[in-house]
Amino acid sequence: MWLIISLNIEKHKKMKQLTRAEEEIMQNLWSLSEASVKEIIELFPEPKPAYNTVSTIIRILETKEFVDHKKKGKGYIYFPLIAKEKYSSQSAQKLVEGYFQGSFKSMVSYFTKNNDISVSDLEAILKELNSKK
Numbered sequence: 001m002w003l004i005i006s007l008n009i010e011k012h013k014k015m016k017q018l019t020r021a022e023e024e025i026m027q028n029l030w031s032l033s034e035a036s037v038k039e040i041i042e043l044f045p046e047p048k049p050a051y052n053t054v055s056t057i058i059r060i061l062e063t064k065e066f067v068d069h070k071k072k073g074k075g076y077i078y079f080p081l082i083a084k085e086k087y088s089s090q091s092a093q094k095l096v097e098g099y100f101q102g103s104f105k106s107m108v109s110y111f112t113k114n115n116d117i118s119v120s121d122l123e124a125i126l127k128e129l130n131s132k133k
Helices: 002-012 020-032 037-042 051-063 084-099 104-113 119-131
Strands: 067-072 075-080
Touching: 020 037, 020 051, 020 075, 020 084, 037 051, 037 075, 051 067, 084 104, 104 119
Parallel strands: none
Antiparallel strands: 067 075
8 A cells, every 4th residue: 555655645746847058958968868077068069168067967866766777887878767748848848837828729729810821830739639539
């Protein structure tokens, strides 16, 4: 019984949000699947962030349970613990809830009124929605 309660609590625990810098590092790590700090830095455009900065942010990501590592030689290889799709889904949901009162329709309406979404994009969205029925 205790195991079931623990699993349900864990299942509903909210995922922590990431800062912009943390998200940039996660984007690089998601694209690489696993990498050293040096390999993560290589994906950044110029000017590249300092090694110590990226290393510190990776340790923060480990604390937030987004990243883990394995030993390789004298260094570490880091890998994501959270799938990009899972984080993206929760971030999108948070956006809709926080700025559009939980209404996807309100969000689409906002972007349509501000010309941030084209007719062809709307048609593609409708096609995608209709294919899921």
